[in-house]
Amino acid sequence: MYSDEWHHPGSAGILPARISRAPGRCAIRMHIAFASLILIVLSKPCHAQPIDPTRLSPVATRQVDFDRDIQPILEASCLRCHGPEKPKSRFRLDIRENALKGGANNKDDIVPGDSAHSRLIYYVSGLAPDMEMPPPGKGKPLTGTQIGLLRGWIDQGAPWSDLERPQLDVTLSPMARWTSVSGDRRKFREIEGIKEGTAGGLERFAWREPSAPGAWFSGEGHAIPRDDDYQIKAALTKADLGFARAGFETWRKYYDDTGGFAPLLPTNTFNLNQDLALRMGRAWLDLGLTLPDKPLVTAGYEYQFKTGTEATLQWGPVGTTPLFASPSDNKNIFPASKQIDEGTHIVKFDAAGEIYGWRYEDSAHVEFYKLSTTRQDLVGFPAAGTFTRVSEHDQHTQGANTISLGKPLAEWLSVSGAYYYSQLEGDASLKQNTYDASGANSFGNQWFADEISTRRVSHALSVSSLAGPWDGLTLSLAAQGEWTRQDTMGFSNLQLGNPDRPPLLPDASVNTGNLDSAIARESASLRYTTIPRTALFAEARSLQESLSRFESRPDGVAPFTYDADESIHSEEYRAGFHVSPAQRVTFGADATHSDRHTDYTRLNDSSTFSYPGFFNWRDIAENQAQARLSYRLATWARTSFTVRWQKTDFDHATRENDPGSPGGAIEGGDYESRVFSFNAVLTPLRRFYFSGTFSYSDSRVLTAQYGVDFLHPYQGHLYSVLSTAAYAVTDLTDLHCTYAFSESDYGEHNPAGLPLGIDYTRHALRAGISHRLTKALSTSLTYGFAQYREPTSGHATDYTAHSIFGLITISWP
Amino acid sequence: MQSDDGFATDRRGRASGAPNSVSARIDQCLSRHFGLGVLLALFLTLAGIALLLQSCSSLERTVMAPLEIPGAQYAGDRACADCHNELTRKFPANPHARIHFTGGDLSGQTGCEACHGPGSKHIADANHQFILNPGKEPGACFRCHLEVQADFHLPHRHAVVEGRMNCAQCHDPHGGDMAKPSSGLALARHNESCAQCHREQTRPVVFEHEAMREGCAICHNPHGSINRKMLTIADSNLCLRCHAQNQNGRGNIYIGAVDHTTFLSRATCWAAGCHTAVHGSNADVRLLY
Known part of the structure; x- marks a missing residue:
C-alpha cells in the first residue's frame, strides 16, 4: 500500500490525472531508462497524493534472479546516470549497500520486502509527475513485465548478485622470445627497439580484486628483464572516497654506434664499438579524494630519470690528409656519444570543482631537476685522434601553477579563463678539455664556465569565449598574453693551450644573457553546420611579440655585445569544409596560409663575427592545402584517401658586410612537400579483417641558391606500407599478420660535400597463430622477420633478423 | 668497407655483425635453396586457401575490426553529454569540430563515437568500461x-x-x-x-x-x-634555411663575416669543434660549447 503521507507539493492535482491513466498507457511507456530525473525527483521533498497500488504493474510471481532478470534492466536503463561515477542525486544502483541507502533526500527508494512502498517503482511506473524514470528523451520506458520483475525482486528481499561480492580477476601472459640478427646488431636494436637473443618475462599481467563494497584493488603492467622493460601500475580505489595510485615504468632506447659514410675514403665507415642505450622511466604516487559534491583533489609525487649513453650527431673528422690541408679529404663522420644522468623530482597538487556555477581547475607543480652529462668528440686538431671531453652540470628548481575557470553563462554562451605562472631558478657549470689519442692532455680548448646562474619567470593569461547564438553557427574567440623575463649570468674562461705546458692563453669574461618577451596571441574560429551534412569553418590566429635581447661578453679575446629589440608578427588563416554529399561518402578540404615576420632594431651591436646582428628582418611564409576523401564501398569495405601539399619560403634581409654580403633581401631557402596516403579496411568475411595503408611523400629543401658544388638540395621520396590482417580459422584458432615497409631515396651522391641523405629499405613482418585451449588458457606463436638495407651507409648498418615469439595467456576465473 | 663474407667492417676491420649467427645461416640457406623456398611458399599458400574454404563453410565467428566493441551500438553525442558535458560543451571550439556535422548517414561518422567507438555498452556498464580511449x-x-x-x-x-x-x-x-x-x-x-x-x-x-x-x-x-x-x-640545409648564406660572387658561403665555405664542404654545422651546442650554450656566444 502507498503511504498516505507521500505528497509532492508541486504536483497536487496532477498526480490523480496521471494515476487515472489506463494501465495500458503505462505499459506503452515501459521502456524508459532511469537516468537523471531520479536525481531531480529525489532532490525535492516529495509529498504525493496516495497512489492506488492497483495502478502498478502486477508483481512477478516467479522466483526472480538478479543476474538474469534485474541486472540487465539496471544496465540498460539506470546505470548510465546512477552508476559509481557522479551518480545523480547520489543514488547508486551498482551496489546493494548504496542502493538501499537511497538517494540524497530519500531513504525509501528501495524497501526490501515492500515494493508497494518503494519509490523506485513509482518512478519507473510513471506515476510520479516530472519524475518518470528514465526521463523522457533519455531512454525507453520500462515494460510492465520489467516493472513486475523489479517489484518481485524487491518483494523477495532485493537480493544482489554473487558477482557483487569480492572476486579476484587475474590475467597473466608469460612470454618467451628468441631473435637472431645478422649484420649490424646495434642498428637492429635502435630501429626495432628490442635486443637480440633470448628474452622472457610477462608480456602482460592484470589483477583486479574488489576488496569491499565499492572498493577495489587493481594492478597491471608488463615485465621483460632482458630489455629492461617494466611497467607496473597499481591502484586502490574506494568509490565516493578516493584513490591511491602508484607505478613504475622504465625502458631502454637503443642507439647505433656508427657515424657517417664517405664513399671515397679508403676506410669509409666507422663505429665506436660500444653498446649505446639510454634507460628512461618514472616512478609515481598519486593520492586523490573523490568525495561527493566536494572538489576533486589529487596530490602526487613523481620521479623521472634518464641514464646511460646516447649517440650524438657531433661527429668528428676523419681523412687521409691533415685537417686543414688544402685540398683536404677530411669529412666529419666519426661517431660521438654522450653520457647522461638526469633526474627530476616533481611534486604535484591538483584540484578541480565547481563554485557558484564556475568550474575551476588548479594544477601546481614543483620540479627539482639535476643533470650531468659528459660528451666526447673527436676534433682531429692539432693531431689525428685528438678529442675533447665536455662535462656539463645543471640543476634548477621550477614552480608552476595553472588555474582555470569556466562557466556557461547562457545556453548559447560560455566563457573561460586561465592564468599560468612559473618561476625557475638554477645554476650550471661546464668544463671542456682536449686530449690526444692516448688520453693525455693536448693543446686545444681548455674551457671552463662556472657560477652560471639562470632565472626565468613567466606569466600567461588567457580568456576565451564560445558562443552559438544562432542554430548551427558557433564562434569562439580567445586571447592570451604572455610575459617572460629570463636573466642569466656566468663566468667563463675559454683558455687555449696545453695544461701540461703552461701558460695557457686566457680568454676570461663574465657573460650575460637577458631576455624580455611580451606576447599577445588572438584567435577566432567560426563553424557553420546549418547546411545538412556539411560543416564549414574559418579560423584566424595572430601573434605579436616584443622581444628585447641583451647578450654580452665584454672582456676576453673577442668582446661581444648584442642589444636589440625584435618585433615579431605572425598570422595564420585557415578555411575549409567537411561534407557528406552521399550516404557513403565524406569529403573535406582546407587551406592554410601563415606568415611570421621578425624585424630587428639594433641598439648596440659589437661583434667580431658580425653575427647575429647581421639581420635586418626575416620572414617565414607557409602555404598548405589538404583534402580527405572517405568512401564506404560496401558495408565490408571502407577506404580513405588524403593528400597534403605544403610550401614554405624562408626570406631574410641583411645589412652590408664586406666581404660576406652586399646586403639586402635574400631568399634563404624554400621547402616544398606533398604527401599522399590511402587506407582500406576490408571485412569481406565475418571472420576476416584487413587494414592496409599506403603513404607516399616527396619533399625538397633548397638553400645556398647561388650555386656551390658541395651542398645539394635535400630532396627525395618516401614510401610506406602498413598492413594488418586477422583471420578466425575456427572458434578457437586465429591467424594474425602485420607487415610494415618503408623506403626512401634521399641519398645525395655528392662526393664534393658531405652526403648525409639516406637511401634505405626496411621490412618488418610478424605472422602467427593463436589458439584458445580452454576458457582460461590460450596460446600464441608468432614468427617475426625484419630487414634493413641502407646503401648510403655503405651497407655498414644493414641487418636481417628472424624471431620466434611465444605467449601463453592464463586468466582466472 | 665490405669484408669477404659480405658484412661491413669498421676501420679496425672488425665485423659489425655476426656472420655465423642463426639468422645469417637461415638467409644463406634460403638463398641457396631458392627453389625449395618457392615450393614451400606454394604449399603454404595452398594450405591457407584450403583452410580458408574449410572455415568459411563452417564458422560463424566474427573478427572485430578496430573501433568496434563487441555488443555495443552507436548511441549518439547527446548520450555522451549526459556525463561528459564539460568536454562536449567545449567541443565546438576544438580542431576536431572542423569535421563534425549533424545528419550524417553513417553511425559514428563524426562526433564522439568516431574516435571512442560505439558507446551503448559503456553507458550501461557500472564501471564505465567498454569504451575506446x-x-x-x-x-x-x-x-x-x-x-x-x-x-x-x-x-x-x-x-x-x-x-x-x-x-x-x-x-x-x-x-x-x-x-x-x-x-x-x-x-x-x-x-x-x-x-x-x-x-x-x-x-x-x-x-x-x-x-x-x-x-x-x-x-x-x-x-x-x-x-x-x-x-x-639530415644536412646543413637544415640550418641554412634561416642562417643567411650570402655569397660574395666567388662561390663562397659567408655567414656573418665568416667564410664557411670549407667548413660546410666537409661537416654539418653541428659537427665536433663547430656549433655543437645547438640548443644553446652557457659558455660561448657562437654555440661552440
Whole structure:
C-alpha cells in the first residue's frame, strides 16, 4: 500500500490525472531508462497524493534472479546516470549497500520486502509527475513485465548478485622470445627497439580484486628483464572516497654506434664499438579524494630519470690528409656519444570543482631537476685522434601553477579563463678539455664556465569565449598574453693551450644573457553546420611579440655585445569544409596560409663575427592545402584517401658586410612537400579483417641558391606500407599478420660535400597463430622477420633478423 | 668497407655483425635453396586457401575490426553529454569540430563515437568500461591521420606504436589544456609539450639559439623521421634555411663575416669543434660549447 503521507507539493492535482491513466498507457511507456530525473525527483521533498497500488504493474510471481532478470534492466536503463561515477542525486544502483541507502533526500527508494512502498517503482511506473524514470528523451520506458520483475525482486528481499561480492580477476601472459640478427646488431636494436637473443618475462599481467563494497584493488603492467622493460601500475580505489595510485615504468632506447659514410675514403665507415642505450622511466604516487559534491583533489609525487649513453650527431673528422690541408679529404663522420644522468623530482597538487556555477581547475607543480652529462668528440686538431671531453652540470628548481575557470553563462554562451605562472631558478657549470689519442692532455680548448646562474619567470593569461547564438553557427574567440623575463649570468674562461705546458692563453669574461618577451596571441574560429551534412569553418590566429635581447661578453679575446629589440608578427588563416554529399561518402578540404615576420632594431651591436646582428628582418611564409576523401564501398569495405601539399619560403634581409654580403633581401631557402596516403579496411568475411595503408611523400629543401658544388638540395621520396590482417580459422584458432615497409631515396651522391641523405629499405613482418585451449588458457606463436638495407651507409648498418615469439595467456576465473 | 663474407667492417676491420649467427645461416640457406623456398611458399599458400574454404563453410565467428566493441551500438553525442558535458560543451571550439556535422548517414561518422567507438555498452556498464580511449591506444587517431601513422613506423620515431607513449601526452584532442598544442580554446605555450620530457634541451642558458623560439618542430619531426634525432633534414640545409648564406660572387658561403665555405664542404654545422651546442650554450656566444 502507498503511504498516505507521500505528497509532492508541486504536483497536487496532477498526480490523480496521471494515476487515472489506463494501465495500458503505462505499459506503452515501459521502456524508459532511469537516468537523471531520479536525481531531480529525489532532490525535492516529495509529498504525493496516495497512489492506488492497483495502478502498478502486477508483481512477478516467479522466483526472480538478479543476474538474469534485474541486472540487465539496471544496465540498460539506470546505470548510465546512477552508476559509481557522479551518480545523480547520489543514488547508486551498482551496489546493494548504496542502493538501499537511497538517494540524497530519500531513504525509501528501495524497501526490501515492500515494493508497494518503494519509490523506485513509482518512478519507473510513471506515476510520479516530472519524475518518470528514465526521463523522457533519455531512454525507453520500462515494460510492465520489467516493472513486475523489479517489484518481485524487491518483494523477495532485493537480493544482489554473487558477482557483487569480492572476486579476484587475474590475467597473466608469460612470454618467451628468441631473435637472431645478422649484420649490424646495434642498428637492429635502435630501429626495432628490442635486443637480440633470448628474452622472457610477462608480456602482460592484470589483477583486479574488489576488496569491499565499492572498493577495489587493481594492478597491471608488463615485465621483460632482458630489455629492461617494466611497467607496473597499481591502484586502490574506494568509490565516493578516493584513490591511491602508484607505478613504475622504465625502458631502454637503443642507439647505433656508427657515424657517417664517405664513399671515397679508403676506410669509409666507422663505429665506436660500444653498446649505446639510454634507460628512461618514472616512478609515481598519486593520492586523490573523490568525495561527493566536494572538489576533486589529487596530490602526487613523481620521479623521472634518464641514464646511460646516447649517440650524438657531433661527429668528428676523419681523412687521409691533415685537417686543414688544402685540398683536404677530411669529412666529419666519426661517431660521438654522450653520457647522461638526469633526474627530476616533481611534486604535484591538483584540484578541480565547481563554485557558484564556475568550474575551476588548479594544477601546481614543483620540479627539482639535476643533470650531468659528459660528451666526447673527436676534433682531429692539432693531431689525428685528438678529442675533447665536455662535462656539463645543471640543476634548477621550477614552480608552476595553472588555474582555470569556466562557466556557461547562457545556453548559447560560455566563457573561460586561465592564468599560468612559473618561476625557475638554477645554476650550471661546464668544463671542456682536449686530449690526444692516448688520453693525455693536448693543446686545444681548455674551457671552463662556472657560477652560471639562470632565472626565468613567466606569466600567461588567457580568456576565451564560445558562443552559438544562432542554430548551427558557433564562434569562439580567445586571447592570451604572455610575459617572460629570463636573466642569466656566468663566468667563463675559454683558455687555449696545453695544461701540461703552461701558460695557457686566457680568454676570461663574465657573460650575460637577458631576455624580455611580451606576447599577445588572438584567435577566432567560426563553424557553420546549418547546411545538412556539411560543416564549414574559418579560423584566424595572430601573434605579436616584443622581444628585447641583451647578450654580452665584454672582456676576453673577442668582446661581444648584442642589444636589440625584435618585433615579431605572425598570422595564420585557415578555411575549409567537411561534407557528406552521399550516404557513403565524406569529403573535406582546407587551406592554410601563415606568415611570421621578425624585424630587428639594433641598439648596440659589437661583434667580431658580425653575427647575429647581421639581420635586418626575416620572414617565414607557409602555404598548405589538404583534402580527405572517405568512401564506404560496401558495408565490408571502407577506404580513405588524403593528400597534403605544403610550401614554405624562408626570406631574410641583411645589412652590408664586406666581404660576406652586399646586403639586402635574400631568399634563404624554400621547402616544398606533398604527401599522399590511402587506407582500406576490408571485412569481406565475418571472420576476416584487413587494414592496409599506403603513404607516399616527396619533399625538397633548397638553400645556398647561388650555386656551390658541395651542398645539394635535400630532396627525395618516401614510401610506406602498413598492413594488418586477422583471420578466425575456427572458434578457437586465429591467424594474425602485420607487415610494415618503408623506403626512401634521399641519398645525395655528392662526393664534393658531405652526403648525409639516406637511401634505405626496411621490412618488418610478424605472422602467427593463436589458439584458445580452454576458457582460461590460450596460446600464441608468432614468427617475426625484419630487414634493413641502407646503401648510403655503405651497407655498414644493414641487418636481417628472424624471431620466434611465444605467449601463453592464463586468466582466472 | 665490405669484408669477404659480405658484412661491413669498421676501420679496425672488425665485423659489425655476426656472420655465423642463426639468422645469417637461415638467409644463406634460403638463398641457396631458392627453389625449395618457392615450393614451400606454394604449399603454404595452398594450405591457407584450403583452410580458408574449410572455415568459411563452417564458422560463424566474427573478427572485430578496430573501433568496434563487441555488443555495443552507436548511441549518439547527446548520450555522451549526459556525463561528459564539460568536454562536449567545449567541443565546438576544438580542431576536431572542423569535421563534425549533424545528419550524417553513417553511425559514428563524426562526433564522439568516431574516435571512442560505439558507446551503448559503456553507458550501461557500472564501471564505465567498454569504451575506446585513443589517449592510450593510437589506433583511433590513425584512422584519419594516415601520414602520421606512417611517420610512427619510420626508423627514428617516438615510441607511440610500441605503447611507451601516447598521442594525448603531446596533443589535447578536446582542447582546453593550456600547455598542449591543441589550437583549441586555450593557446599553446612554446615548446611546453616537448619540455615535459626534454628538459635538457629547453632549460634556460646564457646564449640562446633563437631557433628555439620558432618551436622544436622547425628542426625535428616529432612523430618520426628517416634521419637520426628525428631531424627533418639530415644536412646543413637544415640550418641554412634561416642562417643567411650570402655569397660574395666567388662561390663562397659567408655567414656573418665568416667564410664557411670549407667548413660546410666537409661537416654539418653541428659537427665536433663547430656549433655543437645547438640548443644553446652557457659558455660561448657562437654555440661552440
